[in-house]
Amino acid sequence: MTGLLGKAPLTSDVALFIEIAVIVTLFVARFGLARKRRIRAHGVTAMIATALHTVTVLLVMIPSLLRSQNLLFNNFSSPAIILTWIHAPLGLLALIIGLYLVAEWRFRPPGATCYKRARLMRPLWLLWVLSVVLGLLIYLAIAIYS
Secondary structure: OEEOOOEEHHHHHHHHHHHHHHHHHHHHHHHHHHHOOOOOHHHHHHHHHHHHHHHHHHHHHHHHHHHHHHHHHHOOOOOHHHHHHHHHHHHHHHHOOOOHHHHHHHHHHOOOHHHHOHHHHHHHHHHHHHHHHHHHHHHHHHHHHH
16 A cells, blocks of 8 residues: 555655654654743653654564665665665664663653763754654655656
8 A cells, every 4th residue: 555645655755754743742852842841741741752753663674674675785876865864874873862861761760860961962953853853754755756
């Protein structure tokens, strides 16, 4: 079954919409809850967003990457392939840092740990947004150039 633009599978559309929801959720966590010092709600919201993102990566993105192995190593002229080579490591780094922060927050007693990790959270937010933008560009590149 093809997606909205007819070039990618429907799972790609679903993953894109989930990732947009993840960014909106993280935006609320970062700029709504954290700024109002609602740290517990911020943590829960970030944990939900990270869980959604992890499921999307495991069920859609990694299988898609594995199916595209031949293209990834043989077609460096495609904009989608170039963007994928940038997106994949940045997205993986964002996922690893996000999982680390959520796990550390979840499995440690409440306290100053969150404030100590704010130096990681700020760049992670930007990395995550960049990764989603690159994913959106890959989606559009596939729709335009395929």
